[in-house]
Structures are given as structure tokens and as C-alpha cells.
Amino acid sequence: MIELPGLITDPEVLAGISHDEAEWAPVGRPAAALRAQSTVDVQRAVRACAEQRVPIVPRGAGTGLSGGANATDGCLVLDLSRMREIVEIDTENLLAVVQPGVVNDDLKKAVAEHGLWYPPDPASAAWSTIGGNVATNAGGLCCLKYGVTRDYVLGMRVVMGGPAGDYGTEVSLGRRTTKGVAGYDLTGLLVGSEGTFGVITEITLRLRPAPRTAAHTIVGAFHSLVEAGRAVALCTRRGFQPAALELLDRTCMEAVEEWKHLGVEPDTAAMLLARVDTPGDAGELEATALAEAFTEAGAAWAERSTDAVEAEALFAARRLAYPALERLGPVLTEDVCVPRSAVHLMLARVEETAARHQVRIATIAHAGDGNLHPLLLTPPGDDGARLAAQAAFDDILAAALDLGGTVTGEHGVGLLKRAGMEQELGPEVTAVQRALKRTLDPLNLFNPTKVVGEL
Amino acid sequence: MIELPGLITDPEVLAGISHDEAEWAPVGRPAAALRAQSTVDVQRAVRACAEQRVPIVPRGAGTGLSGGANATDGCLVLDLSRMREIVEIDTENLLAVVQPGVVNDDLKKAVAEHGLWYPPDPASAAWSTIGGNVATNAGGLCCLKYGVTRDYVLGMRVVMGGPAGDYGTEVSLGRRTTKGVAGYDLTGLLVGSEGTFGVITEITLRLRPAPRTAAHTIVGAFHSLVEAGRAVALCTRRGFQPAALELLDRTCMEAVEEWKHLGVEPDTAAMLLARVDTPGDAGELEATALAEAFTEAGAAWAERSTDAVEAEALFAARRLAYPALERLGPVLTEDVCVPRSAVHLMLARVEETAARHQVRIATIAHAGDGNLHPLLLTPPGDDGARLAAQAAFDDILAAALDLGGTVTGEHGVGLLKRAGMEQELGPEVTAVQRALKRTLDPLNLFNPTKVVGEL
Numbered sequence: 001m002i003e004l005p006g007l008i009t010d011p012e013v014l015a016g017i018s019h020d021e022a023e024w025a026p027v028g029r030p031a032a033a034l035r036a037q038s039t040v041d042v043q044r045a046v047r048a049c050a051e052q053r054v055p056i057v058p059r060g061a062g063t064g065l066s067g068g069a070n071a072t073d074g075c076l077v078l079d080l081s082r083m084r085e086i087v088e089i090d091t092e093n094l095l096a097v098v099q100p101g102v103v104n105d106d107l108k109k110a111v112a113e114h115g116l117w118y119p120p121d122p123a124s125a126a127w128s129t130i131g132g133n134v135a136t137n138a139g140g141l142c143c144l145k146y147g148v149t150r151d152y153v154l155g156m157r158v159v160m161g162g163p164a165g166d167y168g169t170e171v172s173l174g175r176r177t178t179k180g181v182a183g184y185d186l187t188g189l190l191v192g193s194e195g196t197f198g199v200i201t202e203i204t205l206r207l208r209p210a211p212r213t214a215a216h217t218i219v220g221a222f223h224s225l226v227e228a229g230r231a232v233a234l235c236t237r238r239g240f241q242p243a244a245l246e247l248l249d250r251t252c253m254e255a256v257e258e259w260k261h262l263g264v265e266p267d268t269a270a271m272l273l274a275r276v277d278t279p280g281d282a283g284e285l286e287a288t289a290l291a292e293a294f295t296e297a298g299a300a301w302a303e304r305s306t307d308a309v310e311a312e313a314l315f316a317a318r319r320l321a322y323p324a325l326e327r328l329g330p331v332l333t334e335d336v337c338v339p340r341s342a343v344h345l346m347l348a349r350v351e352e353t354a355a356r357h358q359v360r361i362a363t364i365a366h367a368g369d370g371n372l373h374p375l376l377l378t379p380p381g382d383d384g385a386r387l388a389a390q391a392a393f394d395d396i397l398a399a400a401l402d403l404g405g406t407v408t409g410e411h412g413v414g415l416l417k418r419a420g421m422e423q424e425l426g427p428e429v430t431a432v433q434r435a436l437k438r439t440l441d442p443l444n445l446f447n448p449t450k451v452v453g454e455l
Numbered sequence: 456m457i458e459l460p461g462l463i464t465d466p467e468v469l470a471g472i473s474h475d476e477a478e479w480a481p482v483g484r485p486a487a488a489l490r491a492q493s494t495v496d497v498q499r500a501v502r503a504c505a506e507q508r509v510p511i512v513p514r515g516a517g518t519g520l521s522g523g524a525n526a527t528d529g530c531l532v533l534d535l536s537r538m539r540e541i542v543e544i545d546t547e548n549l550l551a552v553v554q555p556g557v558v559n560d561d562l563k564k565a566v567a568e569h570g571l572w573y574p575p576d577p578a579s580a581a582w583s584t585i586g587g588n589v590a591t592n593a594g595g596l597c598c599l600k601y602g603v604t605r606d607y608v609l610g611m612r613v614v615m616g617g618p619a620g621d622y623g624t625e626v627s628l629g630r631r632t633t634k635g636v637a638g639y640d641l642t643g644l645l646v647g648s649e650g651t652f653g654v655i656t657e658i659t660l661r662l663r664p665a666p667r668t669a670a671h672t673i674v675g676a677f678h679s680l681v682e683a684g685r686a687v688a689l690c691t692r693r694g695f696q697p698a699a700l701e702l703l704d705r706t707c708m709e710a711v712e713e714w715k716h717l718g719v720e721p722d723t724a725a726m727l728l729a730r731v732d733t734p735g736d737a738g739e740l741e742a743t744a745l746a747e748a749f750t751e752a753g754a755a756w757a758e759r760s761t762d763a764v765e766a767e768a769l770f771a772a773r774r775l776a777y778p779a780l781e782r783l784g785p786v787l788t789e790d791v792c793v794p795r796s797a798v799h800l801m802l803a804r805v806e807e808t809a810a811r812h813q814v815r816i817a818t819i820a821h822a823g824d825g826n827l828h829p830l831l832l833t834p835p836g837d838d839g840a841r842l843a844a845q846a847a848f849d850d851i852l853a854a855a856l857d858l859g860g861t862v863t864g865e866h867g868v869g870l871l872k873r874a875g876m877e878q879e880l881g882p883e884v885t886a887v888q889r890a891l892k893r894t895l896d897p898l899n900l901f902n903p904t905k906v907v908g909e910l
Contacts, residue, residue, distance in 0.1 A: 038516070038535075069620075075584055077735040090796075091692065092688065092689070092691065092692055092794070092795070092796035093794045093795050093796050094691065094694075094795075106563060115694065132738055136636065137636045137640075139602065141632050141634070143634060144633070147606075148634060150640070151602075152604070162887075162890070163886045163887045163889070164883045164884070164886060164887050165883050165886075169883060170885070171881075171883045171884050172881075175792075175860075175861050176794055176859050176860075177792040177793060177794055177824075177825055177859075177861050177864065178598070178599070178792070178795070178824045178825060178826070179594055179598060179603060179792050179821075179824050179825075179826050179862055179864040179865055180792055180861040180863070180864055181591065181592045181647045181861075181863050181864065181865060181866070181867050181868070181875050182861050182863050182868060182872065182875070182876045182880065182889055183868060183880055183884070183885075183888045183906060183907075184644060184647070184888050184892075184906070185592075185605070185643055185646065185647055186884065186888070188605075188640050188643035188644065188885060189639060189640060189643065189644050191640065192636045192639070192640055193639055208694075209694025209695075210694075210695070213737075216738055220650050222600075233583050235549065236547065236548070236549065237546065237547055239549075239570065239664025239665075241664070241665075250688055253720060254708065278734070278737075279733070279735075279737035280734075280735045280736040280737035280738075280740075281735040281736050282668075282733075282734035282735030282736075282737060282738075283735075283737075285735075287612045337630075337632040337633070337634050338632060339545075339547070339548045339631055339632055340547070340548050340549075340633070341545075341547035341548050363628075366634075369632075369633045369634050370632055370633060370634075371632075371633070371634050393643075398564060404631050404632075405630075405631075405632055405635050406630050406632050406634075406635040406636075407637055408635070408636050408637050409632065409636065410634055410636060411636070412636050413636070413637060413638060415873070417637065419637050421637045421639075424637050425637065425638055426626075426627075428619045428620050428624060428643065429619070429626050429627070429638070430638075431618045431620075432617075432618045432619050432626070432641060432895070433638045433641070434615070434618070435618035435894050435895070436639055436891070436894065437639075437892050438894075439891065439893075439894040440887070451639070452638075454570035
């Protein structure tokens with residue numbers, strides 16, 4: 001076994017940091033854990049693990065939803081959540097340099113003090129770390145207009161091995177400039193690689209100027225999920241670019257209301273929630289046009305919210321939908337993404353699947369992106385329901401592929417989507433993925449079995 | 456030697472398609488060339504070349520500026536400019552599927568008919584192909600606000616070998632959805648890989664809705680390059696987001712005027728040219744604020760152009776600067792990119808370098824991105840001037856690295872920036888780059904020696 005200062009071996013503590021929030025993904029028994037405080041800690045741990053061939057499972061806040069941070073048997077869990085220094089905020093060049101354990105919302109707050117904005121906003125932003133966001137290429141609500149995490153990562157420092165040198169070597173990838181094409185885009189390759197190529201120890205992020213005007217909120221209530229999906233297609237076709245276009249079904253809204261009493265009472269099957277942040281009169285026009293499109297697509301009602309408190313409550317409800325549903329029992333989370341013209345078809349497939357397998361499915365969606373989160377709910381301890389949910393899960397993945405979509409829009413492959421990924425990519429591209437893993441991590445030390453499976 | 460239908464071996468024809476526009480990069484003697492008409496042609500060529508170990512140099516329009524499309528001795532030049540079908544324009548999902556030989560401006564025109572827009576706009580857009588743009592991750596004028604080619608590539612089909620299967624296997628990478636994280640980002644890895652991993656046969660591109668309102672043009676004239684650079688820093692610091700912020704020095708303006716008589720008479724050392732496309736009253740405010748910032752930074756004069764013809768002439772002058780200078784003799788093109796706060800420092804370094812080596816340097820720049828194109832001009836046939844220019848070229852690369860920048864912002868590594876790239880990345884990261892090349896192209900068949908050098 002490896003020896004390192006600060007090594008955690010207490011079984012109860014280990015159990016607590018051995019998994020993320022993908023409740024259905026298998027969890028192994030780690031040999032130990034380490035809460036790294038510095039790059040030197042990471043390097044020392046990687047060197048020791050390489051020597052003893054102990055697999056390393058890096059983790060941030062553990063808010064992942066695909067099992068990417070779940071321990072494998074005999075591994076070292078390398079917790080990076082204490083490396084939470086904001087190293088630099090460069091107001092001249094609109095960028096920040098951070099350690100991986102910085103919480104997304106903490107970074108947002110820190111840069112806001114300088115009139116700057118870090119857009120990526122996964123619903124977990126209050127807890128999840130930038131390192132985890134980068135490892136999974138996290139999405140969120142504002143991707144529709146402002147892109148995903150990958151679009152904000154300029155560079156990083158990574159402790160890796162293989163061709164870079166002995167395991168434990170720290171390299172610097174990417175740049176601080178807005179553009180750059182010096183060699184293959186290794187930064188982009190590392191983003192979304194879920195810790196399978198190395199341990200990210202520092203990240204350079206692009207920032208934007210903070211928005212100067214208040215956003216408009218537009219709400220539409222629909223008698224069916226499919227109608228709401230049609231409204232999304234209409235908005236896309238008309239070229240609207242809201243900063244968010246979210247869908248919540250009645251089950252989600254009820255679960256949030258029961259828990260938090262935000263005063264968001266559902267009176268229809270589904271709600272679309274849009275935010276328009278275009279400044280000035282153009283933003284006014286866009287907000288009105290969006291509400292009109294909702295109505296034209298068959299909304300029971302659609303209106304612009306003139307009350308900032310109400311608008312905030314609506315978006316808070318959206319962000320709380322997942323934890324609210326988790327309170328009701330184990331949740332199996334889908335993350336399919338389909339072409340935007342097919343959102344209504346995908347929603348219909350979800351409803352058919354729920355009926356066919358007798359599974360309760362609540363749906364939240366980054367609808368404007370075509371990224372749907374059907375959440376499969378099972379009563380605790382009901383093994384039959386669990387099996388039915390697993391079958392429904394697979395059917396939904398297949399339906400997304402059938403509609404030209406992907407099995408994972410933003411949560412990552414982890415353990416839960418490995419089979420779906422192989423189905424999506426086919427054997428040739430899967431083989432290329434594995435070849436990259438073998439090249440960059442010849443000892444298969446970093447987060448083995450995740451993403452690419454057994455090698 | 457390989458045998459293929461349509462093989463070109465005529466030395467004169469070969470000479471014409473053996474190089475791109477990097478006049479200073481070495482050019483080898485190809486064994487033959489093929490103008491592929493289809494994916495099947497590409498596959499057949501790759502198979503034949505793999506069997507005989509004949510290197511393949513893919514090319515589009517040959518407008519590259521780093522030698523990336525230059526022939527190597529004994530290679531097959533694989534010309535893709537005849538694969539120019541726009542396969543699909545999907546107005547429901549705002550995307551297009553194109554063959555690699557489609558010319559950038561042709562795609563722009565075709566999608567404009569559907570109210571859509573393909574933003575990436577290298578100055579070569581009238582000639583350069585999408586395949587070449589993707590291979591080099593081409594930039595352009597509007598990157599500042601709308602990103603580079605990479606930001607628009609959702610997926611592609613590639614004929615490759617190695618882990619994907621026998622050489623000649625076509626694989627499909629990426630997706631048609633707005634988001635997706637199923638496995639490592641191979642699409643992103645291929646973008647900017649300059650044909651060294653395989654031959655791209657089809658590309659799926661993200662589009663935007665066409666802008667609905669006319670843009671504002673703002674012009675500022677400065678008594679020195681350094682002052683113009685300071686104005687750029689001020690604009691960045693204030694969070695302005697123009698759709699373009701270009702710099703032209705007097706030499707560039709004079710060369711264009713002499714050639715095209717656009718009526719753009721330089722009266723100062725440098726000109727900044729900005730475009731603001733924010734719609735409505737917010738755009739008006741932004742345009743005025745930009746002009747004010749120019750003045751505050753010391754502009755001799757700054758104004759908003761109210762004349763659409765004049766505004767178009769100014770941007771035409773910008774696009775024509777490079778060919779106008781090429782008429783004067785061989786041009787050695789720099790493509791450094793520095794943090795935006797250092798643009799004025801980099802411009803000063805360029806001037807010092809010109810004086811030190813007695814080299815005439817004209818500068819155009821995507822100044823808002825910190826991406827500078829100092830163009831080293833040499834009298835035709837003057838070997839001494841050529842040596843001086845080469846020394847100045849290296850000094851400018853070193854200065855960019857010294858200021859925290861990169862040796863290439865958008866033109867790619869090709870042959871001209873290989874040494875600079877190694878200097879920038881260091882030995883560990885260079886080793887990782889080479890390992891990827893060896894893994895994905897074990898025969899070193901695709902565009903050998905480009906980007907990563909000899910293996």
C-alpha cells in the first residue's frame with residue numbers, strides 16, 4: 001500500500017467520499033483517500049500510486065451524475081476540493097486562473113466584484129467545483145447563448161504521465177491569449193476527459209464582461225410536454241437566442257413547491273421558462289416575440305414576468321428540481337440531447353417509455369439546447385421498479401440515438417453511459433478513444449474503467 | 456508508385472498545386488496529385504498510399520500561410536477543392552453539412568438565403584475552403600465576438616487509419632446536437648490538426664441566425680502604432696465587445712490604395728477599424744462609447760462612419776491588405792497572439808525589431824484579439840534582406856512568447872512555426888503531441904513533418 005502524509009483510511013470517511021450523485025452507478029472500495037492541499041501533494045500522490053500501480057480516482061465536490069467520481073476497488077480517492085485558491089483575476093485580459101477545487105458560484109462572486117462574469121452555470125453551481133466542471137465539460141442553463149465549460153477553458157496545468165514524462169510530471173497546456181493554434185488542442189482534449197488522462201491542478205478561464213442590464217423572464221404554460229417541445233422548435237426556427245430556455249414538467253414543479261414553498265404553483269402539464277438578456281429595445285422586442293411564439297405554439301398562457309422576485313423564484317425552482325426529486329427516492333438521471341427540431345418527438349418517446357415500463361418519469365430540460373433530463377423515479381427498496389427503470393433508461397438512450405441525438409449532453413459518460421457511448425460511437429471510434437487513453441495513460445492509472453471501460 | 460484513375464503526374468500541373476501561400480516555407484517534389492471528387496476517391500487513394508507507404512498531403516485552395524499544404528518529397532498531393540457540395544442546410548436546427556472543398560464565402564451565401572449565418576471569416580474567405588479552415592482552425596475578423604472555426608464544428612467524417620481500422624476507413628466524429636460529451640472530443644482534436652491525422656471528407660457546422668440590423672463602423676486614426684495598441688487595451692478593459700477590432704498601419708493602407716483605389720487615404724501611422732453589431736439602442740451606445748475610447752486613448756481623430764459605402768471600403772481595404780503587400784515582393788507572415796493588454800508592447804517590439812534588423816515590416820492585426828500579423832517585406836531576389844527578415848521573424852516569435860503570447864494565433868504551425876511551437880510548448884508537451892500523432896497515424900502517412908516535425 002502507498003504511504004503518504006495525511007492519508008485517510010477510516011472506512012466511514014472513505015465511504016463518504018467514494019461516490020458522486022449517480023446513485024445507480026457501482027461503487028468500489030477505495031484503499032485510501034487524500035485531500036490534496038497543493039500541486040506538490042498531487043504529484044507526490046501520483047508518483048506513489050504509479051510505483052505501486054494503485055489507481056487514482058480524482059474528485060471535486062462529488063456532484064457528478066454519471067459515476068465518474070465513483071471509487072474503484074483498491075484505488076486512492078484524490079479529493080481536490082481543498083485546492084480552492086483563486087490564483088488570479090486578470091481584469092485587463094478578462095481571464096481568471098483558479099485551482100480545481102474552487103466552487104463555481106464562488107468564482108462567479110469573486111469575478112463579479114470586478115465587473116466580470118463566468119457564464120457556465122450547471123444547476124449544481126452552488127456546490128460543484130470548476131475542476132469537476134472542466135472534467136465533465138459541464139453545461140447548464142446559459143449554454144444556449146453562452147456555450148459550455150469547454151468554451152471558457154483557455155489552458156490548464158495537469159499532472160500526468162506517459163509521453164509527458166514520469167508519472168507525476170506537471171505540464172502546462174493551452175494559453176492565456178484569446179486565440180492560439182500552436183499544436184494539437186490538448187486543452188480541449190482534456191476538457192470532458194473525466195480525469196482519465198491526469199489530474200488537473202490549475203485552470204485558466206476566459207471571462208466575459210458582466211451584463212449591464214436586467215434580463216427579461218418569459219414564462220409559458222402548456223397543456224402537454226409535446227406542445228412545449230413544439231414551442232422550442234418554433235423559437236429555434238425563428239432564430240431567437242434567449243440566454244436560457246428551460247422546461248419543467250408538473251412533477252418537478254410540484255416536488256420543488258412541496259419542499260421550498262417558492263409560490264410556483266403548476267396549473268398545467270409543462271412550463272417553459274426563458275431568459276432574454278439582449279440589452280435595450282432589442283431585448284424588449286425579443287422578449288415579446290418569445291412570448292408570442294409560445295402562444296402561437298399553443299401555450300395555455302404566456303407572459304413576461306414583470307416581477308424580479310417572481311422571476312428569480314422561477315429559476316430557483318428550476319435549479320432545485322433535481323434535489324427536490326431526489327428527496328422522493330433514488331433517481332436515475334438521463335442526459336440525452338437531440339436536435340432541437342426533435343425535442344417534441346423525444347418528449348413523446350419519454351412519455352411512451354414511462355407508460356410501457358410503468359415507471360414514473362419527471363422531466364426537466366435545457367429545452368432550447370435539445371438537452372433533456374428525464375428523471376426516473378423509483379420507490380426506495382423496490383427491486384422490481386428498479387429493473388423497470390433500468391429498462392426504461394436504456395430505451396430512452398436508444399430513442400435519443402434514433403432521433404439523431406447523443407446519450408449524454410453534459411453529464412459525461414462516467415460508468416452509467418459507457419454502453420450507450422459505445423452504441424453511439426460505434427466500434428471504430430470507440431477504438432480510437434481507447435487508443436488515446438492507452439497513449440496518454442499507459443499504466444491505466446487515472447480513473448480507470450471510466451469513459452472507455454476496461455482496456 | 457501508386458496507381459489510381461485520374462492521377463496527375465505532369466510536372467507543371469504538380470508544381471502549381473505543390474505549395475500554399477507561405478512563400479518562405481520549403482516545398483518538396485510530389486510524386487503525383489489527385490483531385491478527389493468523392494469520399495470513395497479519398498479512400499481509394501489512402502489505401503493505395505498506405506500500401507506503398509506514399510505520404511499524403513491534403514490541400515484545399517492552398518491559401519495557407521504556414522506551409523501546411525506544401526508537398527513533401529515523393530508524396531501524393533490530395534486536392535479536395537472539387538469536393539464542394541453543400542450536402543445539407545438544416546434550417547430547423549441551424550446547421551449545415553458540407554464537403555471540405557466548399558469555399559467559405561460560397562457557404563456564407565448559400566446559408567444567407569435561408570436567413571442564416573456562418574460567422575468565421577478569415578481574410579481569405581473568398582478563396583479558402585471550409586476543409587482548410589477546419590484543418591487550421593482558421594480565425595478571422597469576427598472571432599473577437601463570434602469565435603473561431605473550432606467553435607462552429609459540430610462533427611465531421613474523416614478517412615483515417617491506425618486504431619480506427621485499416622487505412623482508408625471512414626469514421627464519423629462528433630454530433631448534430633448543440634451539446635454532447637459522449638467520449639473524448641475527437642472532433643476538437645481534429646480541428647487544427649492540419650491534415651496530420653487523416654483526410655476530412657465531410658463537416659457538420661453550426662450556424663447562427665443572420666444579423667437583422669446593419670452594423671456600425673467606427674474608425675480611429677492614431678499617430679503611432681503603440682497609441683492604437685493602448686486604445687485596444689482600453690476597449691478590452693471597458694468590456695466592449697465589437698464584432699471586429701482591426702488595426703492597419705500606414706504601409707498596409709498605402710499598398711491597398713495604390714492597388715485598388717478604394718479612396719482610403721491614410722493620414723496617420725495607424726488606423727483602428729471597429730464594427731459593432733449589437734442591435735438597437737444598445738448598439739448605438741456601444742458605437743459611441745468605442746469612438747470615445749479611441750479619442751480618450753489619444754486618437755488624432757475618431758468617428759462613426761455614417762456612410763455604408765465608406766464603411767465597406769474600409770473593411771475591403773483590411774481584407775485586401777495581405778494580397779496588396781504580396782504584390783510588392785515575398786512576404787514573411789507573422790501570426791503571433793498576445794494578451795490584449797500587451798498589444799501596445801508587442802507593437803513596440805515589432806518596431807524595435809524592424810529597426811534592429813533593417814527590415815521593412817507592415818502590420819495588420821486582429822487587434823481586439825491580440826492577434827498581430829507583422830508582415831516582413833523583402834525586395835525580390837535580395838538574399839541579405841531575406842536573412843535579415845528570417846532573423847527578425849525569430850525575434851518577433853520570441854518577443855510574443857516573452858509577453859505571454861503564442862507563436863501562432865490562427866494560421867497554424869505548418870512548417871514555418873515548428874521551431875517556435877516547440878519553444879512555446881516545451882519538451883514534455885511536444886512529446887505528448889508527437890505521441891498522439893504516432894497513435895492516430897502509425898504509418899506517419901498523413902501530412903508528415905507538418906506540425907510535429909520528424910518523428
